[in-house]
Amino acid sequence: MKIKQFEDKALSHFSYAIVSNGKVAIIDPERDPAIYYAFAEENQAKITAVIETHPHADFISAHLQIHKETGATIYTSKNVGAQYAHTAFDDGDHFKLGDISFEAINTPGHSPDSITIVAKNADQTVLFTGDTLFVGDVGRPDLRESNGNKKATRMELARQMYHSIKHKFDKLPDEALIYPAHGAGSLCGKSMGDASSSTLGNERKGNWAFKEQTEEQFVDALLEGQAFIPHYFGHAVDTNKEGAENLSLALSAIPLKVSSDAVPAGALIIDTRDEAAFKKNHLPGSFNIMATGVKMSFETWLGAIVKPGEQFYLVSETVENVYKSLQRVAKIGFERQVKGLLTLPEHALKHFQTLDLSHFEEHTDAYTIVDIRNKKETDESKFFASALTIPLHELRERADEIPAEKPIVVHCAGGYRSAAGSSIVANHLKDTMIYDLSDAVKKFQ
Incomplete structure (x- = not known):
C-alpha cells in the first residue's frame, strides 16, 4: 500500500x-x-x-x-x-x-x-x-x-x-x-x-x-x-456540504491593479505584506494580516477577523505575491469576497510611528496596554498587570472598550497577531497614537 x-x-x-x-x-x-x-x-x-x-x-x-x-x-x-x-x-x-x-x-x-x-x-x-x-x-x-x-x-x-x-x-x-x-x-x-x-x-x-x-x-x-x-x-461547513466551485474559475474574475491606491473610501483592505513594509507605507483602512511565510496562520486569522460575506481588497508587494495570497484566501472560501488585488505605489500613504521602547519600559502607566492573546493564554499569565485583554478575533467588535485618553500599545505573545491587532485598533481610534509592541514583547515575558 x-x-x-x-x-x-x-x-x-x-x-x-x-x-x-x-x-x-x-x-x-x-x-x-x-x-x-x-x-x-x-x-x-x-x-x-x-x-x-x-x-x-x-x-x-x-x-x-x-x-x-x-x-x-x-x-x-x-x-x-x-x-x-x-x-x-x-x-x-x-x-x-x-x-x-x-x-x-x-x-x-x-x-x-x-x-x-x-x-x-x-x-x-x-x-x-x-x-x-x-x-x-x-x-x-x-x-x-x-x-x-x-x-x-x-x-x-x-x-x-x-x-x-x-x-x-x-x-x-x-x-x-x-x-x-x-x-x-x-x-x-x-x-x-x-x-x-x-x-x-x-x-x-x-x-x-x-x-x-x-x-x-x-x-x-x-x-x-x-x-x-x-x-x-x-461558512466552510456549508460550502463543503454544497461542494466548492472550480478554483481557477473562482479566481479568474478578480481584477488586478498594479501600483494603485484606487480604493473606495471606507473600504476594508487586507494587507498581506511583512509588518515592516506595512508600517512604513499602507492604505488607510488596512489590516495587516501577514502572509509572507508558509507557516504563518494567515488563513485562520483572516477568517477570524473578516466575516463571511464581508468584501475586501487584497494587497501585497508584488503581483506574484498578491496572487499567492489570493490562493490562500481561497483555502477558506473567501475568494468571492475579494473586490480587487493591489500592489501599492511608492509614495507614502499612511505609516505607523515607532514605539520608544525605553520610555515604555520606564513609564508603562503612561500607556493603555491591550493584550490580544486568546483567553486561555491570558488566564495562564499576563505580561502587564494593567493590560486590557481583548482577544484578536473579538477586537473589531470590542474596540469601543479601549480608552483613547493615552497612547495605546498592542501586544500578543510573539508579534504576528499584534501586527494585525494594532492595525485594527488604529483604524478604529484614528485620533489616538497606536503602537505595536511586536516581538519586543519577549522582553516582558
Whole structure:
C-alpha cells in the first residue's frame, strides 16, 4: 500500500493519496487539487475515488472539483446531507481500489457525520481518522451547534465522541496505522502531538481519550479549554456540504491593479505584506494580516477577523505575491469576497510611528496596554498587570472598550497577531497614537 501524506503547514492539515494497481484514492483534499493530479501522473495512475471524512470547518475541500475533472466517485456519510453527487459511505460499506479494501466506520463526536476510513491489504491496516482521532487527542465537539443540515450540541457530540473512542476501534489491531486530518496547531483539537501519524496501540497507551474514565469525566475533559471558533468555520461547513466551485474559475474574475491606491473610501483592505513594509507605507483602512511565510496562520486569522460575506481588497508587494495570497484566501472560501488585488505605489500613504521602547519600559502607566492573546493564554499569565485583554478575533467588535485618553500599545505573545491587532485598533481610534509592541514583547515575558 503506497500512501502519500500532504501537509498544509498554515492550517496544520493533512490530506492523503493512496495508490494501488494504477488507481488512486484521495482523502480529505485541500482546495487546490493540482498536487493530487501531479501525484497520479507521477505514479501513472488514475484518480477513481475521493473520500470526505466529514464536512470540514477549517478549510475548503476540492472533492467536487476532483469529481468533475477526473470522474472519481465521491464517498461520504449519508449523514452529511451532501448536495453533490456521491456514494454513501457508512458502517459496513466498502469498496475495492486495486488490492486495497476500504471500509467506513461511523465515528460521530467531532461532527454528527464523521467517519473513519479503514484501508486494508494483505500486509497492513491503516486508519484515516479525519477529525475523530488525532495523535494525542480527539476532535473538538463544539463546531456544529449552528451549522450544517444536521446540527448537534457540544454536549451531545462530546458524549458521542466518548462512545466512538470506547467502542468503534476495539476490534482493530494495535499495529493499525493512524493518519489524522490535522496535527499540532490546528483549531480542530486542543492538545495534539507533533507527530503526523501514530499507531492505534500507541494511542491506546498515550492518548488521554483512551484512558479508563467515566463518560462524565471524558465529556468534562473534552469540553474544557477549547480554543475560539473563527467566523469562517460555519461558512466552510456549508460550502463543503454544497461542494466548492472550480478554483481557477473562482479566481479568474478578480481584477488586478498594479501600483494603485484606487480604493473606495471606507473600504476594508487586507494587507498581506511583512509588518515592516506595512508600517512604513499602507492604505488607510488596512489590516495587516501577514502572509509572507508558509507557516504563518494567515488563513485562520483572516477568517477570524473578516466575516463571511464581508468584501475586501487584497494587497501585497508584488503581483506574484498578491496572487499567492489570493490562493490562500481561497483555502477558506473567501475568494468571492475579494473586490480587487493591489500592489501599492511608492509614495507614502499612511505609516505607523515607532514605539520608544525605553520610555515604555520606564513609564508603562503612561500607556493603555491591550493584550490580544486568546483567553486561555491570558488566564495562564499576563505580561502587564494593567493590560486590557481583548482577544484578536473579538477586537473589531470590542474596540469601543479601549480608552483613547493615552497612547495605546498592542501586544500578543510573539508579534504576528499584534501586527494585525494594532492595525485594527488604529483604524478604529484614528485620533489616538497606536503602537505595536511586536516581538519586543519577549522582553516582558
